[in-house]
Amino acid sequence: MKNLIKKAALEHILSREELIEILRDDSCSEELYKAADGVRQKYVGDEIHLRALIEFSNICRNNCCYCGLRRDNKNIERYRIDEETIFKLAEHAVKVMGLKTIVLQSGEDMFYTTEKLERLLQRIKKLDVAITLSIGEKTLKEYQAYKKSGADRFLLRIETTDKDLYLRYDPGMSWEQRAQCLQDLKKAGLELGSGCLVGLPGQTTESYADDILFFKKIGADMIGVGPFIAHPDTPLRNASGGTLQMALKVMALTRLLLPDINIPATTAMESLAPNGQKKALQSGANVIMPNVTLTTYRRHYELYPGKSNTGYTPDESLQKVKDLISSIGRKVGQDFGTSKHFSNNFNK
Numbered sequence: 611m612k613n614l615i616k617k618a619a620l621e622h623i624l625s626r627e628e629l630i631e632i633l634r635d636d637s638c639s640e641e642l643y644k645a646a647d648g649v650r651q652k653y654v655g656d657e658i659h660l661r662a663l664i665e666f667s668n669i670c671r672n673n674c675c676y677c678g679l680r681r682d683n684k685n686i687e688r689y690r691i692d693e694e695t696i697f698k699l700a701e702h703a704v705k706v707m708g709l710k711t712i713v714l715q716s717g718e719d720m721f722y723t724t725e726k727l728e729r730l731l732q733r734i735k736k737l738d739v740a741i742t743l744s745i746g747e748k749t750l751k752e753y754q755a756y757k758k759s760g761a762d763r764f765l766l767r768i769e770t771t772d773k774d775l776y777l778r779y780d781p782g783m784s785w786e787q788r789a790q791c792l793q794d795l796k797k798a799g800l801e802l803g804s805g806c807l808v809g810l811p812g813q814t815t816e817s818y819a820d821d822i823l824f825f826k827k828i829g830a831d832m833i834g835v836g837p838f839i840a841h842p843d844t845p846l847r848n849a850s851g852g853t854l855q856m857a858l859k860v861m862a863l864t865r866l867l868l869p870d871i872n873i874p875a876t877t878a879m880e881s882l883a884p885n886g887q888k889k890a891l892q893s894g895a896n897v898i899m900p901n902v903t904l905t906t907y908r909r910h911y912e913l914y915p916g917k918s919n920t921g922y923t924p925d926e927s928l929q930k931v932k933d934l935i936s937s938i939g940r941k942v943g944q945d946f947g948t949s950k951h952f953s954n955n956f957n958k
């Protein structure tokens with residue numbers, strides 16, 4: 611097993627069977643984390659890129675069975691942050707906090723039309739900052755319009771490559787449509803971010819292996835792996851959820867096979883276990899997304915219970931992240947932190 615991990619760290623290739631073998635064997639987890647940490651250092655360096663996360667609306671037309679923002683959840687106070695306030699949050703993140711990427715995330719809220727988003731993107735872009743969107747499934751034309759107005763990147767997780775599970779947990783949605791969106795994002799010239807959940811009932815080591823191979827196949831520039839955490843107001847309320855160990859293993863294997871992409875230490879990892887993000891940063895991750903949404907809104911953006919940092923102000927969240935980075939001897943990235951995979955392939 612150790613030889614297999616060593617081989618993957620050098621060649622960045624593993625077969626489906628080899629991935630499954632490693633995912634099933636917990637005795638080699640620490641070797642795997644260490645190998646992913648080495649590949650991370652070699653390909654993307656010691657800098658950790660910070661992204662200012664603004665959760666601007668928790669209204670969603672979809673009904674994903676795992677998510678607290680799902681349409682049928684009536685036990686949630688819905689909010690939309692107006693354009694001016696979103697801009698002010700972004701301005702604070704850039705000018706006061708010194709952050710170089712703004713991530714605008716929301717449920718699939720049709721209120722923010724392409725026209726509104728174009729206006730907002732153009733305004734934020736004038737702050738000389740990279741912009742990531744994470745607002746769900748749109749058309750190629752819309753993705754192109756976002757790009758034209760200043761968006762650089764887009765996050766759309768495939769969630770799982772197991773089509774039957776996707777159908778079960780994302781009612782009314784289509785796996786093929788989601789995969790098409792990922793192709794369209796690439797076509798639109800946006801840095802392509804995707805990822806998966808780990809620990810949905812029915813997910814297996816086979817399906818995680820397929821997820822990792824899928825990330826490679828689509829040429830992803832960024833991959834976020836999040837342990838699923840059950841929310842009491844969803845159909846999956848009684849599920850046991852994902853473990854930090856399996857999420858870290860999927861993330862570390864992703865680093866071995868896609869060496870030059872950006873990988874965030876996800877908030878869900880920290881919510882699951884204290885030091886979850888620290889462990890992730892030492893197992894292949896090179897990005898962290900401090901939440902700069904105002905505390906009044908943030909507590910309503912409850913994808914899952916105990917979402918880490920919910921009680922902190924934006925400035926406190928940032929300080930916590932900076933302390934963490936210096937505690938592990940790494941440094942904060944000073945540029946936009948564009949995915950090396952994207953830059954390396956841009957003109958090809």
Ligand code: SAM
Pocket residue numbers: 676677678679715716717718744745746747765766767769806807836837838839840841878913914
């Ligand atoms: N609505 C957009 C979308 O679905 O792409 C963006 C926002 S959505 C809340 C962002 C991510 O949250 C999803 O891709 C999903 O993987 C994650 N998420 C939702 N519910 C979760 C849960 N219960 N545990 C962990 N992650 C969850």
Ligand code: SF4
Pocket residue numbers: 670671672673674677678679680681716717718746
């Ligand atoms: Fe909506 Fe995204 Fe949650 Fe699904 S995961 S319900 S699309 S916010």
